[in-house]
Amino acid sequence: MPDSEALAKSHPIRVLIAKPGLDGHDRGAKVVARALRDAGMEVIYAGLRQTPEEIVRAALEEDVDLIGLSILSGAHMALIPRVLTLLKKNKAASIPVFAGGIIPDEDARKLRAAGVRAIFGPGASLEQIVSTAQKLARSAA
Amino acid sequence: MKGARSLPPVARAIVGGDRRALARAITAIENGDPGAGPVLKALFSRARQVPIVGVAGPLGVGKSSLLNLLVGHLRGLGRTVAVIAVDPSSPFSGGSVLGDRIRFEGRADDPGVFFRSMASRGAAGGVAAATLEAARVLAAAGFDIILVETVGSGQVDVAIREIATTRVVVLVPHLGDEVQTLKAGLFEIADVFCVNKTDLPGADSAQRDLADLVAMFPAGSGWVPRIVGTSTTVPRGIAELWEAIQAHESFLDSSGTRRAGERHRLATEIVGLVRDRVGRELTHQLERDADLRRLLDRVVAREIDPRTAAERLRPTVRRQS
Ligand SMILES: Nc1nc2c(ncn2[C@@H]2O[C@H](COP(=O)(O)OP(=O)(O)OP(=O)(O)O)[C@@H](O)[C@H]2O)c(=O)[nH]1
Ligand SMILES: [Mg+2]
Numbered sequence: 001m002p003d004s005e006a007l008a009k010s011h012p013i014r015v016l017i018a019k020p021g022l023d024g025h026d027r028g029a030k031v032v033a034r035a036l037r038d039a040g041m042e043v044i045y046a047g048l049r050q051t052p053e054e055i056v057r058a059a060l061e062e063d064v065d066l067i068g069l070s071i072l073s074g075a076h077m078a079l080i081p082r083v084l085t086l087l088k089k090n091k092a093a094s095i096p097v098f099a100g101g102i103i104p105d106e107d108a109r110k111l112r113a114a115g116v117r118a119i120f121g122p123g124a125s126l127e128q129i130v131s132t133a134q135k136l137a138r139s140a141a
Numbered sequence: 142m143k144g145a146r147s148l149p150p151v152a153r154a155i156v157g158g159d160r161r162a163l164a165r166a167i168t169a170i171e172n173g174d175p176g177a178g179p180v181l182k183a184l185f186s187r188a189r190q191v192p193i194v195g196v197a198g199p200l201g202v203g204k205s206s207l208l209n210l211l212v213g214h215l216r217g218l219g220r221t222v223a224v225i226a227v228d229p230s231s232p233f234s235g236g237s238v239l240g241d242r243i244r245f246e247g248r249a250d251d252p253g254v255f256f257r258s259m260a261s262r263g264a265a266g267g268v269a270a271a272t273l274e275a276a277r278v279l280a281a282a283g284f285d286i287i288l289v290e291t292v293g294s295g296q297v298d299v300a301i302r303e304i305a306t307t308r309v310v311v312l313v314p315h316l317g318d319e320v321q322t323l324k325a326g327l328f329e330i331a332d333v334f335c336v337n338k339t340d341l342p343g344a345d346s347a348q349r350d351l352a353d354l355v356a357m358f359p360a361g362s363g364w365v366p367r368i369v370g371t372s373t374t375v376p377r378g379i380a381e382l383w384e385a386i387q388a389h390e391s392f393l394d395s396s397g398t399r400r401a402g403e404r405h406r407l408a409t410e411i412v413g414l415v416r417d418r419v420g421r422e423l424t425h426q427l428e429r430d431a432d433l434r435r436l437l438d439r440v441v442a443r444e445i446d447p448r449t450a451a452e453r454l455r456p457t458v459r460r461q462s
Binding site for chain 2: 058061
């Protein structure tokens with residue numbers, strides 16, 4: 001059947017981009033969202049002030065392959081592990097989570113230990129972020 | 142619940158309220174995954190005919206903000222609601238930023254709501270190819286009302302006609318150029334006009350202008366489009382908006398036009414499915430089938446023209462029962 005060929009043509013990767021917590025702006029998250037779009041992904045942009053519960057709910061309803069979280073302050077050190085815990089609780093721990101922002105090495109280590117798959121500091125290039133996102137999404141599929 | 146056991150497992154999970162299965166089924170529909178077919182077939186007769194409310198209108202008029210408040214209103218009335226919000230795919234990368242969810246407030250622990258963002262994936266007309274079937278799966282999952290937000294490109298969002306039972310067209314004060322938009326298509330599809338942002342100046346005159354326009358167009362069906370003023374920042378008019386939608390839904394029943402509309406939509410859907418399949422098969426064959434390749438060669442060589450070639454290719458529609 002020709003259908004199988006159309007299928008093989010590639011399904012867009014669906015990725016949720018959100019910024020947990022009450023503070024800050026989402027400029028960085030928007031730039032990343034656009035870069036992922038330009039790489040052919042469908043980016044569900046949930047925006048600012050998301051609770052971990054909302055983020056996980058969105059990830060499940062939107063059936064995303066990947067979650068990207070923007071971090072601006074130390075408060076996120078509690079919120080991001082909570083996202084991972086909730087994913088586990090919903091049997092969705094296989095959805096990879098990456099994070100970006102200004103993150104001290106110490107915190108980055110903790111986040112990785114908690115299960116965050118990739119962390120991008122302010123020096124990371126968009127190319128790096130995009131190619132890592134692609135790899136993570138493919139590895140999860 | 143009749144015969145739930147005879148359903149395929151995925152369909153049974155969806156009917157049973159498994160949101161993960163529901164979300165994955167929508168993805169499968171979007172991707173043209175072969176697994177979606179059996180689920181859709183199994184669920185068709187179970188999907189109650191619920192109101193499917195299409196919300197169309199130009200970019201940034203407040204469609205998502207209105208849907209957010211409408212969901213809150215409907216939840217207050219004890220109704221469950223699913224939202225499909227469509228945004229455009231980039232014709233260049235195929236990617237998309239789906240931003241309607243930003244306006245959607247939390248409700249993280251409310252199982253009576255479901256929100257799904259959907260990229261148009263190249264479909265013209267303001268909705269995606271998967272939107273109708275996704276709406277049907279949502280109905281089968283038990284949602285009382287399905288709300289569909291179109292892309293927001295204004296005049297071309299008319300495909301909502303083939304999906305929605307009630308079409309809401311959202312506008313903002315200072316219609317200006319939008320009157321042109323109206324004339325160009327969206328006007329004919331509106332069952333309800335919503336003038337949003339009535340907290341801004343010019344709202345009264347916008348509603349008057351609209352009323353004049355509505356009066357100029359005779360309503361063929363017997364339904365005269367309602368005009369409702371809303372503001373999502375105040376907020377106001379949301380209950381009235383829902384009342385207007387409900388009035389149209391009641392009209393569909395009392396006038397007997399619901400069945401005719403449904404019949405028309407289903408006919409359009411069937412034709413679309415056949416067109417897609419025949420198109421795919423033909424495209425495939427043009428590359429592989431030796432005779433067809435020769436036919437194409439002859440067109441390329443200007444020996445025959447595309448119309449003549451197409452006539453020779455015309456597939457016959459056969460009924461199999
Ligand atoms: N003043 C005022 N602003 C509003 C109102 N409703 C929405 N807005 C603003 O209008 C902008 C667009 O709102 P959305 O709800 O995203 O509009 P939309 O039609 O869904 O936009 P697209 O999906 O991009 O086409 C936002 O900045 C809202 O805050 C309103 O009633 N009054
Ligand atoms: Mg919107």
